[in-house]
Amino acid sequence: MAEDKGALAGVIETVKTVVYALLIAGIFRTVLFQPFFIPSGSMKDTLLVGDFLFVNKMAYGYSYASCPSIYLPGLGVDIGADDFCGVFEDYDDRLFGSDPELGDVVVFRHPVTGRDFIKRVVGMPGDRIQVRDGTLYINDEAAPQVPAGEFVETFAPQGSARQLPQCSNGAVGQGSDCIKERYTETLPNGTEHAVLNIGxxxxxxxxxxxxPADHFFFMGDNRDNSTDSRVAQSAGGVGFVHRKDLVGRADRVIFSSAGSSMLAFWTWRSDRFFKAIE
Structure with missing residues (x-):
């Protein structure tokens, strides 16, 4: 009998440990940082397919979008932030809120699809944004682009989605160099970052x-391969993003894998571990 009680106590302690670990993980993800994998090439070469990072949720304060979302299509799991915290979705204010700065790389929740996107802020509330011949204009002031060589990658399927990159050097064969023109763009506040051009x-x-007031305008750094604010939400784009839909700021790549799985250690990009996002 004593052995049975000891075994039961051991099981209870194990369950308590698991519950405490889940609670701590939930608080960590909800309040502090959210893990994020880069699934597409819309932010190359700032972010590559297979980069893994933690989103700083403290940077802009908290809203309903700060609640975790779980999307596992292979398992049929699709739980959005509104499922956890939908009761707060109509509140426009952010707790401990502050606005992103021009040039920040931000994760936000698409208000229509519920998917998390990551793009760069290029327009603040009240700004006039236009693209002319591939050059970004903010309040009629051009964000100058200076040639910065080429971005070269291998033409091969990338990430778990096995998407093929787009190339400025035309149709190339598997394993060949896929080239994009690279420029350094400078925003009006002095922020510099790389942008790519395909054609x-x-x-x-x-x-x-x-x-509009309380909204932001986002674009991907891989300008010709990005679904962003240049296309309205009703047309399948991102459109203007409301302040309440911001999740957090991306500051640093923690880990990166060029393969279809992070377990494929021979595809790890060691030069990107803990790389600052600019």
């Missing part, structure tokens, strides 16, 4: 977007 695309020229 002439329809979104290289847009109308003027006036960013």
């Amino acid at each position: 002439t695309r329809s979104l290289d020229n847009t109308g003027v977007f006036t960013v």
